[in-house]
Amino acid sequence: MTVLYLEDLVPGRRFAGGTRIRIEESRIKSFAAEFDPQPFHLDQAAAGSSIFQGLAASGWHTASVTMRLLVDSEFKPAGGIVGAGFDELRWPLPVRPGDELHVESEVLEVRPSKSRPGQGLVKVRTTTLNQDGKAVQIFTGNLVVRRRPGVTQKV
């Protein structure tokens, strides 16, 4: 496992997700019961007549699973994956019981910090795909990443 510093991240660099997570119906319902108790996340019958036309995972469940897939992926920035905020978060398709999700990430921008010389911001787009290769979530986040030790002194 290679830890990545700001200097290792360049626009266009891609990272594959190593693992897949299967979304079980029971976890869709238990996650929703705690965090998003709306009928279309809790009950098959009620979900059928909703905008989702069937049971669908809470978007926050999908986002949380995506974070797990990202932490387990090849993308290992120094200091961890620390989000400063997001530019975009969309759920183009619902996540259904039995779906198997994986992620792909791409670096879009790298900016050394002016006020904090030891770190920078990296804009990364992470796409969460289902077993058919269709995007169920797209998010573009700005992450805080450390510069390589020693580099800051030289610049």
Add this chain to the structure above:
Amino acid sequence: MTVLYLEDLVPGRRFAGGTRIRIEESRIKSFAAEFDPQPFHLDQAAAGSSIFQGLAASGWHTASVTMRLLVDSEFKPAGGIVGAGFDELRWPLPVRPGDELHVESEVLEVRPSKSRPGQGLVKVRTTTLNQDGKAVQIFTGNLVVRRRPGVTQKV
């Protein structure tokens, strides 16, 4: 409980969150173990030397708790709270063990859909505050909300 249609939502209308949720250290750690297993969310000692300078909830935990607070709030749009996507999601301050969170929401924009006459998009900013009244999360989302039945025929 009054269900709100697109016509009921006007820019500037605010909704208070009725409940508070206390974030327990054990739940910070168990959420992180499942969805965001990084040292600063799992272990006090490791968290002390991280960017968070102490144990902090995963941002996705905060986002999920915020959703629960929103579902339990006065904001009850017809068809449920269904996010089409987000314009902004930020975590200005870490959430610490023992913090008590609540939400406040404000309608920013209302747009009837051109392609789907029975619904529209409502831009809502939801701020999650801790017991000191400080914002720990700000998110601005675009929600799909139904028009009042009968109104579409008249327009």
